[in-house]
Amino acid sequence: xxxxxxxxxxxxxxxxxxxxxxxxxxxxxxxxxxxxxxxxxxxxxxxxxxxxxxxxxxxxxxxxxxxxxxxxxxxxxxxxxxxxxxxxxxxxxxxxxxxxxxxxxxxxxxxxxxxxxxxxxxxxxxxxxxxxxxxxxxxxxxxxxxxxxxxxxxxxxxxxxxxxxxxxxxxxxxxxxxxxxxxxxxxxxxxxxxxxxxxxxxxxxxxxxxxxxxxxxxxxxxxxxxxxxxxxxxxxxxxxxxxxxxxxxxxxxxxxxxxxxxxxxxxxxxxxxxxxxxxxxxxxxxxxxxxxxxxxxxxxxxxxxxxxxxxxxxxxxxxxxxxxxxxxxxxxxxxxxxxxxxxxxxxxxxxxxxxxxxxxxxxxxxxxxxxxxxxxxxxxxxxxxxxxxxxxxxxxxxxxxxxxxxxxxxxxxxxxxxxxxxxxxxxxxxxxxxxxxxxxxxxxxxxxxxxxxxxxxxxxxxxxxxxxxxxxxxxx
Numbered sequence: 001x002x003x004x005x006x007x008x009x010x011x012x013x014x015x016x017x018x019x020x021x022x023x024x025x026x027x028x029x030x031x032x033x034x035x036x037x038x039x040x041x042x043x044x045x046x047x048x049x050x051x052x053x054x055x056x057x058x059x060x061x062x063x064x065x066x067x068x069x070x071x072x073x074x075x076x077x078x079x080x081x082x083x084x085x086x087x088x089x090x091x092x093x094x095x096x097x098x099x100x101x102x103x104x105x106x107x108x109x110x111x112x113x114x115x116x117x118x119x120x121x122x123x124x125x126x127x128x129x130x131x132x133x134x135x136x137x138x139x140x141x142x143x144x145x146x147x148x149x150x151x152x153x154x155x156x157x158x159x160x161x162x163x164x165x166x167x168x169x170x171x172x173x174x175x176x177x178x179x180x181x182x183x184x185x186x187x188x189x190x191x192x193x194x195x196x197x198x199x200x201x202x203x204x205x206x207x208x209x210x211x212x213x214x215x216x217x218x219x220x221x222x223x224x225x226x227x228x229x230x231x232x233x234x235x236x237x238x239x240x241x242x243x244x245x246x247x248x249x250x251x252x253x254x255x256x257x258x259x260x261x262x263x264x265x266x267x268x269x270x271x272x273x274x275x276x277x278x279x280x281x282x283x284x285x286x287x288x289x290x291x292x293x294x295x296x297x298x299x300x301x302x303x304x305x306x307x308x309x310x311x312x313x314x315x316x317x318x319x320x321x322x323x324x325x326x327x328x329x330x331x332x333x334x335x336x337x338x339x340x341x342x343x344x345x346x347x348x349x350x351x352x353x354x355x356x357x358x359x360x361x362x363x364x365x366x367x368x369x370x371x372x373x374x375x376x377x378x379x380x381x382x383x384x385x386x387x388x389x390x391x392x393x394x395x396x397x398x399x400x401x402x403x404x405x406x407x408x409x410x411x412x413x414x415x416x417x418x419x420x421x422x423x424x425x426x427x428x429x430x431x432x433x434x435x436x437x438x439x440x441x442x443x444x445x446x447x448x449x450x451x452x453x454x455x456x457x458x459x460x461x462x463x464x465x466x467x468x469x470x471x472x473x474x475x476x
């Protein structure tokens with residue numbers, strides 16, 4: 001979902017704002033119900049074509065316990081012939097190919113066909129900085145990154161603490177690390193990098209990319225901050241909105257760990273008690289706990305069922321004691337609609353970048369609970385640099401967060417005490433900043449217009465035809 005949604009929203013914007021014809025190539029795999037819902041909803045009204053490429057079998061190439069990053073990277077590698085064939089079989093030649101972060105091995109297809117080639121990184125500039133720097137770090141840093149005694153320095157922007165590195169950097173002997181280093185090498189070969197942020201969110205890091213003495217040394221590809229591109233309100237209603245309508249303004253905390261985030265049984269117990277002890281209203285998107293500590297145990301997209309009974313894995317009596325204060329939603333909830341509701345005043349989130357943007361776009365402060373991927377970096381950015389979030393003192397992916405600390409963080413966000421107003425005021429400022437960036441003449445509007453102009457004037461564009469952009473995206 002973290003990659004699917006940004007690609008679909010970019011496609012909509014290229015069609016509606018720049019009159020391009022867009023085709024989205026999706027490499028088919030086991031889609032969750034939420035992913036299928038997003039694809040279907042994006043086709044009403046139909047603004048662009050979605051071509052589902054045939055699934056690829058990687059069972060003979062990777063171990064069944066391989067990390068998600070490894071599996072996706074191998075799937076995209078094996079899908080290259082199908083991607084090339086699909087582009088070549090189009091009615092007329094496209095002008096540009098935009099690939100997702102995991103699709104950089106398809107960039108040579110664009111070179112073969114004489115197309116402009118771009119990479120869409122559906123995250124923030126700090127993450128991109130680490131990604132293009134990691135081939136250099138791979139040569140210069142000895143030992144595991146997590147064992148370093150000093151932060152990893154990135155020219156022109158915030159250093160990365162060893163405990164905050166992205167998942168592929170946790171073990172330098174794992175295949176996902178080699179795939180990540182490869183991606184870091186391939187991104188700078190593109191004609192440009194699209195980022196789902198806006199200029200005013202991370203001006204110093206973006207400036208470092210434009211400075212050849214700083215990050216510009218490692219990637220000369222121009223960076224286009226075109227966001228925040230988030231899902232739009234669908235207008236759909238369900239019973240949970242009837243409940244929300246009855247609650248006071250900014251009185252409800254929304255708890256969700258994304259499309260794939262799961263917690264251990266012990267952590268779910270502590271979270272339930274923490275919410276109850278806070279005495280604040282809540283909506284909690286629940287899915288059954290995981291009991292394994294294996295790699296990627298926090299990411300289990302599409303494996304849960306809405307028929308699971310929460311009373312079997314939540315504390316005894318919890319549902320009865322909180323029936324007037326809380327609402328449990330199994331597996332999935334319409335997140336944008338919930339966050340935009342005036343009764344919602346806080347968001348306990350895994351801080352995936354989509355969820356982060358949706359929270360900021362609605363002016364909702366966060367409790368950040370990083371689980372996997374680049375979420376530890378996101379959490380640090382949100383709390384320490386942007387000032388729109390609070391976080392537990394312990395890292396949730398390493399240690400169980402106790403009920404007392406959960407209660408404290410909920411109260412810190414939801415109650416009118418010192419510090420809370422500052423956080424809420426700051427996220428409101430970012431909301432207005434984001435709105436301005438996307439409006440005509442704003443920084444993101446201008447950045448995407450520059451990209452569109454580059455595509456328009458490219459020599460490969462046939463005279464008298466529409467601009468044509470193909471997007472290759474990753475599966476989940």
